[in-house]
Amino acid sequence: xxxxxxxxxxxxxxxxxxxxxxxLALGAAAVGGTVAVxxxxxxxxxxxxxxxxxxxxxxxxIATPVQDRLHFAAFDVRTKDRAELVRMLKEWTRAAERMTxxxxxxEGAYGGxxxxxxxxxxxxxGLPASRLTLTIGFGPSLFDDRFGLxxxxxxxxxxxxxxxxxxxxxxxSGGDLCVQACADxxxxxxxxxxxxTRIGFGTVAIRWSQLGFGKTSSTTPEAQTPRNLFGxxxxxxxxxxxxxxxxxxxxxxxxxxxxxxxxGSYLVARRIRMNVETWDRTxxxxxxxxxxxxxxRGAAVGRSGEHDEPFLKAMKPDSHVRLAHPDSNGGAAxxxxxxxxxxxxxxxxxxxxxxxxxxxxxxxxxxxVPVQRALARSDALNEYIQHVGSALFxxxxxxxxxxxWWGRALFT
Amino acid sequence: xxxxxxxxxxxxxxxxxxxxxxxLALGAAAVGGTVAVxxxxxxxxxxxxxxxxxxxxxxxxIATPVQDRLHFAAFDVRTKDRAELVRMLKEWTRAAERMTxxxxxxEGAYGGxxxxxxxxxxxxxGLPASRLTLTIGFGPSLFDDRFGLxxxxxxxxxxxxxxxxxxxxxxxSGGDLCVQACADxxxxxxxxxxxxTRIGFGTVAIRWSQLGFGKTSSTTPEAQTPRNLFGxxxxxxxxxxxxxxxxxxxxxxxxxxxxxxxxGSYLVARRIRMNVETWDRTxxxxxxxxxxxxxxRGAAVGRSGEHDEPFLKAMKPDSHVRLAHPDSNGGAAxxxxxxxxxxxxxxxxxxxxxxxxxxxxxxxxxxxVPVQRALARSDALNEYIQHVGSALFxxxxxxxxxxxWWGRALFT
Ligand code: HEM
Ligand code: HEM
Numbered sequence: 039x040x041x042x043x044x045x046x047x048x049x050x051x052x053x054x055x056x057x058x059x060x061x062l063a064l065g066a067a068a069v070g071g072t073v074a075v076x077x078x079x080x081x082x083x084x085x086x087x088x089x090x091x092x093x094x095x096x097x098x099x100i101a102t103p104v105q106d107r108l109h110f111a112a113f114d115v116r117t118k119d120r121a122e123l124v125r126m127l128k129e130w131t132r133a134a135e136r137m138t139x140x141x142x143x144x145e146g147a148y149g150g151x152x153x154x155x156x157x158x159x160x161x162x163x164g165l166p167a168s169r170l171t172l173t174i175g176f177g178p179s180l181f182d183d184r185f186g187l188x189x190x191x192x193x194x195x196x197x198x199x200x201x202x203x204x205x206x207x208x209x210x211s212g213g214d215l216c217v218q219a220c221a222d223x224x225x226x227x228x229x230x231x232x233x234x235t236r237i238g239f240g241t242v243a244i245r246w247s248q249l250g251f252g253k254t255s256s257t258t259p260e261a262q263t264p265r266n267l268f269g270x271x272x273x274x275x276x277x278x279x280x281x282x283x284x285x286x287x288x289x290x291x292x293x294x295x296x297x298x299x300x301x302g303s304y305l306v307a308r309r310i311r312m313n314v315e316t317w318d319r320t321x322x323x324x325x326x327x328x329x330x331x332x333x334x335r336g337a338a339v340g341r342s343g344e345h346d347e348p349f350l351k352a353m354k355p356d357s358h359v360r361l362a363h364p365d366s367n368g369g370a371a372x373x374x375x376x377x378x379x380x381x382x383x384x385x386x387x388x389x390x391x392x393x394x395x396x397x398x399x400x401x402x403x404x405x406x407v408p409v410q411r412a413l414a415r416s417d418a419l420n421e422y423i424q425h426v427g428s429a430l431f432x433x434x435x436x437x438x439x440x441x442x443w444w445g446r447a448l449f450t
Numbered sequence: 451x452x453x454x455x456x457x458x459x460x461x462x463x464x465x466x467x468x469x470x471x472x473x474l475a476l477g478a479a480a481v482g483g484t485v486a487v488x489x490x491x492x493x494x495x496x497x498x499x500x501x502x503x504x505x506x507x508x509x510x511x512i513a514t515p516v517q518d519r520l521h522f523a524a525f526d527v528r529t530k531d532r533a534e535l536v537r538m539l540k541e542w543t544r545a546a547e548r549m550t551x552x553x554x555x556x557e558g559a560y561g562g563x564x565x566x567x568x569x570x571x572x573x574x575x576g577l578p579a580s581r582l583t584l585t586i587g588f589g590p591s592l593f594d595d596r597f598g599l600x601x602x603x604x605x606x607x608x609x610x611x612x613x614x615x616x617x618x619x620x621x622x623s624g625g626d627l628c629v630q631a632c633a634d635x636x637x638x639x640x641x642x643x644x645x646x647t648r649i650g651f652g653t654v655a656i657r658w659s660q661l662g663f664g665k666t667s668s669t670t671p672e673a674q675t676p677r678n679l680f681g682x683x684x685x686x687x688x689x690x691x692x693x694x695x696x697x698x699x700x701x702x703x704x705x706x707x708x709x710x711x712x713x714g715s716y717l718v719a720r721r722i723r724m725n726v727e728t729w730d731r732t733x734x735x736x737x738x739x740x741x742x743x744x745x746x747r748g749a750a751v752g753r754s755g756e757h758d759e760p761f762l763k764a765m766k767p768d769s770h771v772r773l774a775h776p777d778s779n780g781g782a783a784x785x786x787x788x789x790x791x792x793x794x795x796x797x798x799x800x801x802x803x804x805x806x807x808x809x810x811x812x813x814x815x816x817x818x819v820p821v822q823r824a825l826a827r828s829d830a831l832n833e834y835i836q837h838v839g840s841a842l843f844x845x846x847x848x849x850x851x852x853x854x855w856w857g858r859a860l861f862t
Contacts, residue, residue, distance in 0.1 A: 107663075109792075114799075152735035159730050160681020160745060161664075161790075164674060224636075224663040225677075228792055232801060236730050243799035249663070249792060251519075251636040252573075262576060265637075269572020318571050318648050323564035333572060378573075380521075380640055380661060381793060387526075387655035389644060 087166035088222065092138040094436040095301050096290065099173035100373065100398050101279035103258045105220040108250030108377040109227040110307065110394065111235065112177070112213025112429055113242040120185045124449050126241045130174070130217075130234055131443040140167030143233045159236065162229035170221040172230055174444045175305050175431025180214045190448060192296035194304055194401040195432045201414035203425065210309055210427030213245045218305075218396070224249070246427070248309065250377020250394050257373065263336060263344065267312050267378050267391055268422070270329055271336035274344055275363075277373040288371045291400045298447035301435030303398045306372075306406040309379075309427030312392040317422045328418040330357030356418040362409055370408050372399040392423070402430060499578035500634065504550040506848040507713050508702065511585035512785065512810050513691035515670045517632040520662030520789040521639040522719065522806065523647065524589070524625025524841055525654040532597045536861050538653045542586070542629075542646055543855040552579030555645045571648065574641035582633040584642055586856045587717050587843025592626040602860060604708035606716055606813040607844045613826035615837065622721055622839030625657045630717075630808070636661070658839070660721065662789020662806050669785065675748060675756065679724050679790050679803055680834070682741055683748035686756055687775075689785040700783045703812045703844075710859035713847030715810045718784075718818040721791075721839030724804040729834045740830040742769030768830040774821055782820050784811040804835070814842060 090098050115123060133143045144157025181191035217234055219227040228249075235244055254266045255273030258280070266272040277284045293300040317325070326332050330339050330353035338348035338359065353360040364371045375398065380391035399405030414420070434445055502510050527535060545555045556569025593603035629646055631639040640661075647656055666678045667685030670692070678684040689696045705712040729737070738744050742751050742765035750760035750771065765772040776783045787810060792803035811817030826832070846857055 111795075152738075153733050155731055156681070156734050156737075156745065158681075159679075159726070161677045161679050163677060163681065225790070228663065228803075232726065232730075235801070236727075239727075244795045244801070245799070247795045247801075249661075249794065251640065251661070251663075265573045265575060267571075267573050269568070269570075269575065314571070314644065315648075315651075318644075319567055321565050322568050325568075326564075333568065334575075378637070378640075382661065383523075383656045383659045387657070389647070389656070389659075391640075 087140070088169040089139055089167045090169050090171050092135050092172075092437065093439055093442075095438075096303070096436045097171075097173045097433060098138070098436070099171035099218055099220055100289065100303055100375070100433070101257065101285055102171050102220075103169075103261070103279060104253045104256055104273075104375055105169045105171070106222045106253060107220065107224040107227050108253075108394070109219045109224065109231045109247065110250070110396075111217050111219075111231045111247040112245045112307075113215040113217070113235075113238065114245045115180065115184070115214045115242050117241050118184050120449070122241055123185060124445075126238050127174075127445050127449070128443045129237050131437055133233060133237055134172040134230075134444070135437075135440065137162075137230050137233065138167060138170045138172055140165075140170075143237070159229065159232055161232075162226050165223055165226055168221040168223040168226040170219065170226050170230060172234075173218040173220075173305075173433060175216040175218070175433040176445065176448065177213045177215065177429065177431050179212060187448065190296060190298065192291075192294055192299050192432055194291065194294055194296075194299075194403060195430065196403060198306070198402065198407065198428060198430055199411075201410055201425070203414050203420055204428070205424050205426055206428050207426055210246050210248075212429055213431075215242060216305070216307070216429065216431050224251070248379060248394050248427075249381075250379050252378040254376045254378055254393060255374045257375065266393060267314055267380075268317050268325070270325075270331065270333055271344060273374065274331070274336050275348070275359075277371060279373075284371070285373070287400070288405070289373045289398050289400055294401075296432075299432060299434060303400065303433045304402050304405070305431045305433050306395075306397045306399070306402055307427070307429045307431070308395040308425050310393045310395050311390070311424045311426050313388070313422050313424075314391055315388055320422075327354050328358060328422070330354065330359035354418065356416045358413070358417050358419045361412045361417055367408050367412060370405055372397040372405040372409070392426075398433070499552070500581040501551055501579045502581050502583050504547050504584075504849065505851055505854075507850075508715070508848045509583075509585045509845060510550070510848070511583035511630055511632055512701065512715055512787070512845070513669065513697055514583050514632075515581075515673070515691060516665045516668055516787060517581045517583070518634045518665060519632070519636040519639050520665075520806070521631045521636070521643045521659065522662070522808075523629050523631075523643045523659040524657045524719075525627040525629070525647075525650065526657045527592065527596070527626045527654050529653050530596050532861070534653055535597060536857075538650050539857050539861070540855045541649050543849055544852075545645060545649055546584040546642075546856070547849075547852065549574075549642050549645065550579060550582045550584055552577075552582075555649070571641065571644055573644075574638050577635055577638055580633040580635040580638040582631065582638050582642060584646075585630040585632075585717075585845060587628040587630070587845040588857065588860065589625045589627065589841065589843050591624060599860065602708060602710065604703075604706055604711050604844055606703065606706060606708075606711075606815060607842065608815060610718070610814065610819065610840060610842055611823075613822055613837070615826050615832055616840070617836050617838055618840050619838055622658050622660075624841055625843075627654060628717070628719070628841065628843050636663070660791060660806050660839075661793075662791050664790040666788045666790055666805060667786045669787065678805060679726055679792075680729050680737070682737075682743065682745055683756060684788075685786065686743070686748050687760070687771075689783060691785075696783070697785070700812055700817070701785045701810050706813075708844075711844055711846060715812065715845045716814050716817070717843045717845050718807075718809045718811070718814055719839070719841045719843070720807040720837050722805045722807050723802070723836045723838050725800070725834050725836075726803055727800055732834075739766050740770060740834070742766065742771035766830065768828045770825070770829050770831045773824045773829055779821050779824060782817055784809040784817040784821070804838075810845070 142158035554570035
């Protein structure tokens with residue numbers, strides 16, 4: 039997790055920017071990522087803190103231990119020129135390599151050319167990598183007739199059905215592309231999305247974005263389970279990021295009809311508004327019945343420890359956990375990686391807050407869809423929540439090395 | 451800073467909730483705050499981590515070292531009943547004492563009475579106090595004819611003038627009351643505002659609220675200066691929270707015509723949208739000219755170290771630092787304590803981001819107002835920013851002890 043992808047001496051984000059004349063040379067040398075630079079900057083930690091390797095068979099940000107904060111952006115592609123889109127994806131990949139390593143975007147010229155805008159927007163200078171991961175996804179709409187990709191659309195990327203109770207805002211749904219930025223410092227996550235957006239200027243534009251302030255799942259069983267905005271432990275039963283067998287079975291996509299997706303995953307994103315004011319007025323008993331778990335410990339009905347196996351028949355038939363459990367859905371499972379959000383207050387003085395639900399799976403048709411069908415029909419939780427945004431993305435496999443780029447297997 | 455307000459054995463937030471039958475006794479005993487409770491909970495750190503004392507001559511959250519995150523809420527009072535408002539302020543004070551100590555709201559019955567809603571919403575259970583501070587303020591509108599306070603309105607609480615360039619949204623401005631919640635963990639800050647809102651249900655309602663994800667000032671000179679969303683170090687020259695003489699001169703209010711404000715302060719809050727897309731396209735030279743400081747080190751024009759005294763005449767006449775400096779404003783100074791925000795994306799795909807500017811001063815008429823007049827007229831920064839929300843609050847002195855309450859001197 040704190041392994042350095044580019045050797046020990048890669049210049050930090052801070053070291054690269056604004057080095058005056060020296061910045062040019064340093065920047066150029068940094069392309070290969072192997073220059074030796076005196077790590078001693080003026081202030082701030084060095085970039086070796088909390089670096090999650092960017093390269094690998096799978097993209098980081100899925101099985102990776104969940105970071106504290108999220109900035110998620112969905113983009114529309116504005117160009118009709120496939121080559122331009124490919125150029126941008128290559129540029130994005132190089133920038134993502136640098137930023138996830140705690141380095142500034144771009145390859146020099148920071149402060150070296152006062153007449154030019156700096157390559158990096160600068161607000162993350164001096165901050166450590168903060169376990170930043172950047173994860174790209176391709177939405178169903180990318181596979182229309184604009185880029186000649188129609189024939190490459192995976193069957194698994196079938197549009198989600200409309201579920202009962204959905205109240206989806208098109209302005210918070212869909213997108214040709216997405217980038218999930220997770221980091222322990224929100225400034226680092228926001229910086230990453232902003233710089234990718236800037237690189238993509240003219241080629242893509244943000245369609246919607248979402249900030250998440252508190253993780254609601256852990257994918258590391260040892261960690262303390264976080265609590266969601268209803269005050270319950272969330273993520274108790276989840277696929278662990280270290281459970282290779284479960285990941286292979288439920289999270290990583292095989293090729294199917296789309297070989298380019300082997301080693302990738304499918305991401306379902308749902309903005310779910312939680313009516314906290316109503317919830318806060320319901321009794322503890324009702325709250326515990328709704329989930330089928332107790333509020334203090336997170337133990338399933340009739341069990342005493344959080345991690346004791348739930349006994350589903352002891353729960354009310356409409357309890358969330360009973361309905362969502364794999365045993366009630368023919369084994370369906372997914373890796374949940376959502377975040378709590380609050381976006382201020384709505385027109386009625388109520389907190390506009392909820393869960394930005396993110397789930398990764400090998401195939402949504404056998405993962406999210408059947409589970410959400412069951413929940414939408416009967417979940418006792420439905421009285422307190424509403425799905426207001428929805429998106430689906432094919433998340434390609436990882437970038438192997440510095441010659442590879444996001445989406446290469448799809449576009450070549 | 452990690453001193454415990456209630457002795458060593460105050461039950462933690464986690465320990466209080468859901469203790470079943472024991473919770474009742476424990477809660478009741480905890481009123482005095484001196485019960486000895488075995489601190490060993492199931493998981494999570496104890497409440498002694500990062501507790502900022504709530505009681506004192508001044509409210510915490512002003513001179514206090516700046517925490518990482520903010521949730522700020524402005525409230526309208528919905529009742530016309532002064533006694534009801536006073537009752538709520540007392541309840542708020544007791545809840546604030548508990549939450550800032552890392553404890554749950556309420557005095558027991560968590561989980562003890564399944565038929566009742568829990569007193570605490572629960573999402574911060576198991577989290578440390580995270581240096582939470584809660585700071586209350588009273589807006590000009592509170593001093594109308596509803597509560598018989600018209601005669602007690604401080605002269606210093608004069609409505610802010612309209613400044614050139616202001617584009618204020620009434621829905622993001624004003625408020626009868628405000629609470630500033632600062633903590634190192636956003637979940638703790640959000641939890642605090644939510645629980646105060648819940649206690650105030652029927653008496654007050656949130657008018658607007660603002661989440662801040664990155665501090666833009668430090669009030670501790672030793673700390674690394676954070677960067678704002680334009681990538682510049684922000685807070686280099688600020689009133690230090692340990693500089694008693696400066697605080698007495700510029701931040702703490704005397705009584706003036708309103709004796710109840712002695713030891714308090716006045717807070718100006720401005721939501722300032724920053725046009726990051728335009729900024730990111732300007733040259734480094736222009737960026738540095740706008741501020742009068744260099745981007746890498748934060749040094750003033752012609753100086754080499756961040757903390758070298760600025761030489762104002764070396765800066766362009768319309769540079770932000772030159773115009774804002776006390777020497778250009780007859781000595782006017784304030785303690786800035788703002789946060790960066792991003793609230794997603796606007797309808798044009800641009801980041802809705804900026805600075806939630808917070809400044810404390812002994813009198814806005816000699817603090818914020820003259821400085822902002824100068825800035826609104828000539829600041830080169832105006833090309834890249836716009837003030838879109840505004841509010842002003844009289845921030846009363848601190849709560850002395852467990853018999854005192856927020857606003858006592860005003861209401862009695
Ligand atoms: C605001 C909405 C939601 C809230 C507050 C919520 C909360 C919870 C909580 C507290 C648990 C129990 C602890 C745990 O095992 O993680 C849980 C379990 C679970 N939830 Fe949700 N959830 C929400 C929406 C969803 C949705 C939309 C899905 C998928 C369609 C889902 C799927 C699951 C699954 C698969 C489990 C684990 C069940 C088990 O194996 O025992 N949840 N959820
Ligand atoms: C988005 C809007 C703003 C941005 C990005 C911004 C940024 C900055 C920066 C980078 C500095 C230099 C570093 C420092 O000494 O802290 C600074 C200084 C300062 N700013 Fe601002 N500022 C903004 C708005 C304001 C406003 C509205 C006021 C008050 C009316 C203000 C008052 C000051 C003061 C008093 C200083 C210190 C000047 C000195 O003593 O050298 N700023 N600001």
